[in-house]
Amino acid sequence: MSKSLVRALILGGALLLSLPSLALTAAGAQSLKQLQTRWAEINYQLPEAQREAAFAKLAGEAEVALKAEPQAPELLIWRGIILSTWAGAKGGLGALDLVKQARGQFEQAIKLDAKALDGSAYTSLGSLYYQVPGWPVGFGDDERAEQLLKQALSLNPDGIDPNYFYGDFLLGEKRYAEAEKALEKALAALPRPGREVADAGRRQEAQALLDKARAKLN
Template sequence: MKLIRLFSAGIIALSLSLSLMQASVAVADEVDEAVRGLQAEWAIANYKTAEENKEAAFKALVDKAAAVSSKHPERAEPKIWEAIIRAGFAGAMGGLSSMTNAMPQMERGRDLLLEAEKIDATSMNGSVYTTLGSFYYMTPGWPIGFGDDDKAEAYLKKAIELAPDDMDANYFNGDFLLEKKKYKDAIPYFEKVVALPDVEGRPIYSEGRKEEAAAKLEVARKKAR
């Protein structure tokens, strides 16, 4: 009888363990699916939406992203994508709203990225570092914002070291160098973006990012002469 009880207890423990594993996998699948949805909607808002409609599109998408982040605070991916979307929202703002509302979006995005770094700095090909780097060189410095070229360069170097074949890591390293008028140094990064295969499952993003890289590659080549 004792042996039977031990065997039964073992079966119960195994069943509980399997149930917990299944629940964990289900949550992971749910997060991955939600993030893929955010990526797809971001690509449409960023590359396929008329300029006059972008602010509204990104505002709605910020709310969706924030809901995913709030539901899964233990995961880095939703925080990364909420930050990216908030940056898109800030960039789409026009008129007086851009003066009063854009910077809080960037500040919130930066804070989300720093939270994501603590959870998993390698998540999504090191997108934490790519995005932080872009935030720090695109944002004005003090007293308007938190922009810092030294931090931007450090984060972007981390991103390319972590994921040398990542499309965004290469694009933003090139863009930073272009902004700093280091035209010859920027060229290889843009060339690589154009030559990389499309990111699986993200055709709109891949096409849009490559077009941006090709246009900036042309500028870098002309300026480097």
């Protein structure tokens, strides 16, 4: 599995933080903030060679937080994001188990509250479906990916992450004009308080993809 797997989660990982749901305690909200902040530091500021070990450690911290509040969809989403990006850093077929665990976290979060973190579970799950290899190696499915990403956009139409990942998907499908629109929308997204590092990193990624889409159109 390529190290490009889940180039950011993307699952971040750098997904839009909405107000905590009623299921999330004050301690859980603090844990969530710490996980998001550290994820962005690892993903965008740490040297590539150090990321796998750092994500592995952060996944353990996410597991501890989730054990304290197992019904908190926000923590399920972020454990899935961390597992996904750890898989991307790890690479190879050995990362597939991590990706499958991440899928389970996102699916559980959707069952609990599909709207948690502005539908971020749909964004993250959709990104897995188009980046993971298909059968017989993995569970990748482009049709399913697009369905999930569109669900994410229905809940958060102006968010940086759903538009970024949809743009990335469309670029891979050679739908360059559609990709350009989605990526322009990602770059126009409002800043997320407390997510400055994640926003800066995601904007750089979106701009790079936008340049590729425009090059194909020209």
